[in-house]
Amino acid sequence: YEDNPTYEDRGRANTSWETSLRSADETPEALLSCVDAFRTETSLLSLIVIRGDELLLEEYFIGGRVDGSHNVHSASKGMLGALIGIAIDEGLIEGIDQPIIELLPEATDWERDSRLSSLTVFHLLNMTAGFMWTEDETEYEIIEEELDWVGAILGLPLVAAPGEQFEYCTGATHLLSALLNEVTSSG
Numbered sequence: 001y002e003d004n005p006t007y008e009d010r011g012r013a014n015t016s017w018e019t020s021l022r023s024a025d026e027t028p029e030a031l032l033s034c035v036d037a038f039r040t041e042t043s044l045l046s047l048i049v050i051r052g053d054e055l056l057l058e059e060y061f062i063g064g065r066v067d068g069s070h071n072v073h074s075a076s077k078g079m080l081g082a083l084i085g086i087a088i089d090e091g092l093i094e095g096i097d098q099p100i101i102e103l104l105p106e107a108t109d110w111e112r113d114s115r116l117s118s119l120t121v122f123h124l125l126n127m128t129a130g131f132m133w134t135e136d137e138t139e140y141e142i143i144e145e146e147l148d149w150v151g152a153i154l155g156l157p158l159v160a161a162p163g164e165q166f167e168y169c170t171g172a173t174h175l176l177s178a179l180l181n182e183v184t185s186s187g
Contacts, residue, residue: 009062010157031057080176081125094181096122100154108154115161116154118176123162124172130160143171150178 031049038044038061045064049057060066085094093103100119101110110116115130123129132138133156146152153171160167 020121022042035059058107076177077173080173080180081181084121084125084176087180087183093121095178096120096125100124103182104150104154104175107150107178112155113158115158119162121176124176124179126166127169127172128160128163128166129169129172129175130158130162130164131156131167131169131171132159133167133171135168135170139170149174 024138035047035057038047038059042062044061046061047057047059048055058066084093084096088095097120099117100121101117101146103121107118118128131153138156142156143149153175159165160178
C-alpha cells in the first residue's frame with residue numbers, strides 16, 4: 001500500500017478514560033500475556049482494551065502513541081462486521097443468511113444471473129460473494145466512475161456462485177455499508 005502520513009493530535013488527545021486497572025499488579029494475567037505476545041509483532045502499534053466505559057489496558061508499540069494516528073487499511077471490514085451484528089441483534093437484519101435481494105431489492109437487475117438470488121449477508125462478510133473483482137483495479141477503474149456504486153458492484157459479473165470462493169473484495173464492504181444504511185434509515 002501507499003505510504004500515508006501520520007496525523008498528530010498536538011495535545012488534544014482524549015485522556016478522559018477512567019482506568020480500571022492502575023498497575024501491572026492489578027492487571028489480569030491474560031491481558032499481560034497479550035501485551036507480551038503483541039510486543040513481538042512488527043506491525044502492531046497499540047493494544048487498547050475497554051470494558052464498558054472503563055479503560056482496562058493501554059499499551060503502545062514501535063512508535064505508536066496516544067496522540068498519533070496511522071492508516072489502518074481495511075479496518076472498516078471489522079467495524080462493519082460489528083455493526084452488522086448490532087443490526088441483527090436489533091432485528092433490523094434477520095441474520096447472516098438473509099439474502100441481499102431482500103435488503104436491497106431495487107439495487108440491481110437480480111434476474112440477470114440466477115446465482116445473485118443466493119447472495120447473503122454472510123457472503124459479503126466473508127468475501128465469498130463471487131464477483132469478478134481485482135482489488136484496487138476494480139474500484140478505481142470501474143466503480144469509482146459510476147454514480148451508483150451499489151448498482152455497479154451488484155452489476156459485476158459473477159465468476160463463482162456466492163459461497164464458492166474467497167476473493168478479497170472491498171466492493172462487498174461497500175454493499176454491507178449500503179444495506180446498513182438501508183435498514184437503519186427506513187421506517
